[in-house]
Amino acid sequence: MDDINVVIAGAAGEGVQTIGDLMTNAVAGQGYSVFSWKEYESRIVGGSNSYSIRIGDGLKNAPLAEADILLALNNKATDKYKGIVKKTGIIISVRKEGDRSIPIPFSSIAKKRFGEEIYANTIAIGALVSALGMDAGSIKEIIRKTFSKKGSDIVSANESAFEEGFSLAGKECVDMCPWKLLRKESGYYVISGNEAIALGAARGNCRFMTAYPMTPSTGIITYLSSVQNQLGIFIEQAEDEISAVNMAIGASYAGIRSMTATSGGGFALMVEGISLAGMTETPLVIVLAQRPGPATGLPTRTAQGDLLFAVHAGHGEFPKMIFAPADPKDAFHKMVRAFNLAEEYQTVAIVISDQFLADSRFSVEDFEVEKTEPYFQKTDTSGVKNYRRYRLTDSGISPRLYPGISEHLVCADSDEHDEYGHITEDLVKTAPDMVKKRIAKLEGLKKSILLPEEIALKDAEVVFTGWGSTRGAILEALGLLKMDGIKAGLIHFTELWPLPEYNFPKDKTYWSIEGNILGQLARLLKGEYDIHFKGHISRHDGLPITADYIRREFYEKNR
Amino acid sequence: MKKTDEFDNRVEIQWCPGCPNYGILNALKGALAELGKSPHEICLVSGIGQAAKLPHYLKCNFFNGLHGRAIPVATGINIANPDLTTIVVTGDGDCYGEGGNHFIHAIRRNPDLTVFVHNNEIYALTKGQASPTTPLGEKRRLKMSGVEIPPINMPAFAIMQDCSFVARGFAGDLKHLQDIMVRSIRHRGMSYVDIIQPCITWGTHPVSWYKERVRRIGDDHNPEDKNSALDIALTKDGFIHTGVLYEVPSGNIFASRFRKEVTSRPLTGLEIQSPEKIHELLLKFKPV
Numbered sequence: 001m002d003d004i005n006v007v008i009a010g011a012a013g014e015g016v017q018t019i020g021d022l023m024t025n026a027v028a029g030q031g032y033s034v035f036s037w038k039e040y041e042s043r044i045v046g047g048s049n050s051y052s053i054r055i056g057d058g059l060k061n062a063p064l065a066e067a068d069i070l071l072a073l074n075n076k077a078t079d080k081y082k083g084i085v086k087k088t089g090i091i092i093s094v095r096k097e098g099d100r101s102i103p104i105p106f107s108s109i110a111k112k113r114f115g116e117e118i119y120a121n122t123i124a125i126g127a128l129v130s131a132l133g134m135d136a137g138s139i140k141e142i143i144r145k146t147f148s149k150k151g152s153d154i155v156s157a158n159e160s161a162f163e164e165g166f167s168l169a170g171k172e173c174v175d176m177c178p179w180k181l182l183r184k185e186s187g188y189y190v191i192s193g194n195e196a197i198a199l200g201a202a203r204g205n206c207r208f209m210t211a212y213p214m215t216p217s218t219g220i221i222t223y224l225s226s227v228q229n230q231l232g233i234f235i236e237q238a239e240d241e242i243s244a245v246n247m248a249i250g251a252s253y254a255g256i257r258s259m260t261a262t263s264g265g266g267f268a269l270m271v272e273g274i275s276l277a278g279m280t281e282t283p284l285v286i287v288l289a290q291r292p293g294p295a296t297g298l299p300t301r302t303a304q305g306d307l308l309f310a311v312h313a314g315h316g317e318f319p320k321m322i323f324a325p326a327d328p329k330d331a332f333h334k335m336v337r338a339f340n341l342a343e344e345y346q347t348v349a350i351v352i353s354d355q356f357l358a359d360s361r362f363s364v365e366d367f368e369v370e371k372t373e374p375y376f377q378k379t380d381t382s383g384v385k386n387y388r389r390y391r392l393t394d395s396g397i398s399p400r401l402y403p404g405i406s407e408h409l410v411c412a413d414s415d416e417h418d419e420y421g422h423i424t425e426d427l428v429k430t431a432p433d434m435v436k437k438r439i440a441k442l443e444g445l446k447k448s449i450l451l452p453e454e455i456a457l458k459d460a461e462v463v464f465t466g467w468g469s470t471r472g473a474i475l476e477a478l479g480l481l482k483m484d485g486i487k488a489g490l491i492h493f494t495e496l497w498p499l500p501e502y503n504f505p506k507d508k509t510y511w512s513i514e515g516n517i518l519g520q521l522a523r524l525l526k527g528e529y530d531i532h533f534k535g536h537i538s539r540h541d542g543l544p545i546t547a548d549y550i551r552r553e554f555y556e557k558n559r
Numbered sequence: 560m561k562k563t564d565e566f567d568n569r570v571e572i573q574w575c576p577g578c579p580n581y582g583i584l585n586a587l588k589g590a591l592a593e594l595g596k597s598p599h600e601i602c603l604v605s606g607i608g609q610a611a612k613l614p615h616y617l618k619c620n621f622f623n624g625l626h627g628r629a630i631p632v633a634t635g636i637n638i639a640n641p642d643l644t645t646i647v648v649t650g651d652g653d654c655y656g657e658g659g660n661h662f663i664h665a666i667r668r669n670p671d672l673t674v675f676v677h678n679n680e681i682y683a684l685t686k687g688q689a690s691p692t693t694p695l696g697e698k699r700r701l702k703m704s705g706v707e708i709p710p711i712n713m714p715a716f717a718i719m720q721d722c723s724f725v726a727r728g729f730a731g732d733l734k735h736l737q738d739i740m741v742r743s744i745r746h747r748g749m750s751y752v753d754i755i756q757p758c759i760t761w762g763t764h765p766v767s768w769y770k771e772r773v774r775r776i777g778d779d780h781n782p783e784d785k786n787s788a789l790d791i792a793l794t795k796d797g798f799i800h801t802g803v804l805y806e807v808p809s810g811n812i813f814a815s816r817f818r819k820e821v822t823s824r825p826l827t828g829l830e831i832q833s834p835e836k837i838h839e840l841l842l843k844f845k846p847v
Contacts, residue, residue, distance in 0.1 A: 029846035190846060199841060202836075202837060202840075203832065203834065204832075205831050208635070208638055210635075227840055229821050230836065231832065231840075232821055232822050232829055232832075234638055234826060236638070239661065239664035242628065242660075243631040243660070243664070246625070246628040246631035246661075247634050247638070249635060250636045250639075251636065252635070252639075253632070253635070253636060254602075254640045254643070273625070273628075276625050276628075369834050369837050374832070402827065403620035404600060404602065404620065406599065407597075409599060409620050410620045411614075411620065412622045413622075414624050421621075422615050423612070
């Protein structure tokens with residue numbers, strides 16, 4: 001089947017999210033792969049928000065620009081979004097909108113028939129289920145479950161509202177709606193990036209998370225706090241991001257894997273803590289969920305604008321690592337790797353996501369939970385004499401003990417220090433040796449970082465470079481360009497600091513694709529690998545990169 | 560009883576000769592010995608400033624972190640391993656200035672920590688600027704015509720916010736200070752001692768000036784009486800009143816409910832997370 005893209009639009013508080021979540025689960029429950037993403041304004045009520053659900057047979061975790069079905073909950077939403085509906089698509093809206101529309105005045109019917117406007121959403125769901133050619137019975141079951149706690153009167157009113165919407169749309173649908181979503185045997189996990197990051201942290205044996213709420217990172221701590229008792233993970237809302245990062249460092253120093261999460265502005269406040277973890281050689285995992293900046297920027301939108309900031313975060317010179325997962329499954333495994341490597345190299349691991357990855361719900365066939373295992377650096381204390389926390393070693397990695405676990409004293413210092421952890425002013429030997437010791441860890445770290453993923457590279461003439469959550473859209477763009485007769489490939493980074501030893505093929509034309517205006521990864525690659533870019537496809541309007549967008553920009557800039 | 564020399568460290572001390580900080584260091588060693596602690600059972604946490612150097616001069620575990628950030632680091636340590644005796648050693652600039660927000664919220668959180676604030680009413684390490692506790696009108700670098708904004712009264716604030724142990728000590732009355740330290744470390748929940756520590760290099764007055772003005776709080780004061788504690792903390796009679804101002808049984812100690820009901824042991828002692836639990840939670844993301 002061709003993918004179906006359903007867009008639900010309305011004001012904040014009108015039910016866009018409720019309908020979207022319910023429909024996502026309902027369609028996924030029928031065995032289809034779904035990908036859903038939201039774009040919303042920074043407000044709780046009013047404005048206009050949309051929730052897109054892409055429905056397909058296979059895994060296509062990327063947004064589409066055009067809609068097959070637009071469900072608009074009010075006239076303003078109809079006006080704003082009708083332009084994205086395909087010629088073959090339909091509009092379900094309050095008023096009649098051209099030939100291919102199904103007018104259903106949701107609220108007034110709800111009020112007239114059921115006495116309350118609140119039933120408008122269920123009427124809309126009924127209409128959508130009808131337009132998609134789904135089996136009404138199984139959706140009614142979901143509705144029953146959803147409202148079961150509210151009593152039988154509410155359940156039966158919602159069932160009637162659903163039937164009302166279903167039959168109203170059914171009459172109009174006859175010639176307009178070719179879709180038929182019959183139940184299939186397959187089944188997918190449907191999960192957001194934030195939830196997958198949280199579970200990946202748990203798999204990585206994280207025992208403490210602290211954060212200050214900041215969109216779009218908040219979903220991580222929200223989810224973890226809902227399962228903290230099951231998992232035995234202590235959760236604390238900090239008074240600010242400075243406290244969050246320092247609490248996580250303290251807990252890590254004392255012997256438990258700890259993390260924090262934030263977005264650009266909060267990350268800025270955490271930067272001194274990153275430097276502290278680098279100097280005290282304390283493992284630390286930070287999730288940086290990007291949104292457009294500078295300053296407050298567009299709080300609820302997406303961007304890839306903080307890569308260079310993260311790479312350079314922290315005063316002084318010390319090793320750190322940066323991961324940028326492509327999707328929830330990747331994020332799950334990257335979190336385990338982040339915890340493992342942060343512990344192994346006793347420094348900071350930053351996991352970069354963005355609003356698009358954080359909030360969108362992706363289909364995952366199998367998480368392969370066991371594939372990445374947590375591993376630990378255990379130091380046997382029995383043979384240790386004259387313990388030195390910062391003992392000079394060839395690898396730069398010193399034996400790490402936890403305070404209070406043995407007689408050995410664990411002394412950590414943010415000042416330049418000697419092997420025991422005491423302040424030093426010895427500029428002849430101790431200070432330069434310690435600088436070298438910390439930087440020596442880079443060698444091992446570079447080998448631990450995974451190489452970029454290569455897609456269709458061999459035959460490609462044009463090669464895109466990308467990183468993080470744009471992978472799905474770029475893969476889809478490769479397909480579109482192939483149909484146009486263009487041989488395009490991709491080198492995609494999901495682990496990108498320190499940059500690994502890697503050979504870029506010489507005979508290709510390189511283009512970068514990034515959610516920022518400067519081409520931040522491209523700048524790093526130019527510096528590290530001396531490659532030349534013919535052009536940069538950048539998106540910096542707060543919306544996610546789509547395959548259509550890439551193709552359009554490619555042709556425009558290639559003229 | 561343990562001997563104080565068990566806590567001696569052969570590290571060169573960087574304080575000015577004659578600094579009252581030496582006395583505070585000795586009082587702390589005395590208190591730890593009196594409590595029967597061993598060096599590995601103790602974790603001192605500090606930020607930046609003259610007081611923050613103290614952990615280097617006492618044999619123990621320590622984390623000497625960033626300016627103002629000792630309390631969050633110590634809170635994290637306490638979450639991970641509450642069996643450690645975790646003590647914050649900080650100063651008026653570190654704790655009331657740069658780290659003021661953390662201090663305020665630590666009182667609300669009530670972790671099982673002890674906070675010693677060496678209050679010298681000045682930024683000594685940066686050569687004599689005004690601190691949040693510099694009295695009105697006193698001359699400091701950058702304010703040579705006299706400080707124009709009033710000092711903060713943190714003990715009074717802490718009592719108002721129901722910090723369950725609030726005391727004031729004096730670096731020139733070490734026996735009394737050691738007694739206060741012992742009581743504060745024994746106290747469960749957050750305990751806080753503001754220690755008057757005259758700065759002999761940059762300060763306005765010599766130690767003798769303070770000695771004339773320090774008054775031990777009498778035995779007639781009931782430290783469980785909040786109003787009376789607050790009265791003493793707010794008194795402006797020209798004297799510095801030392802002793803335990805406020806001490807009540809601590810309520811809910813930070814993270815203790817979670818330890819009791821969920822993990823039943825310190826987080827440092829937990830087994831590795833089982834993948835079965837992850838599978839179980841992932842299944843909830845599979846719509847049927």
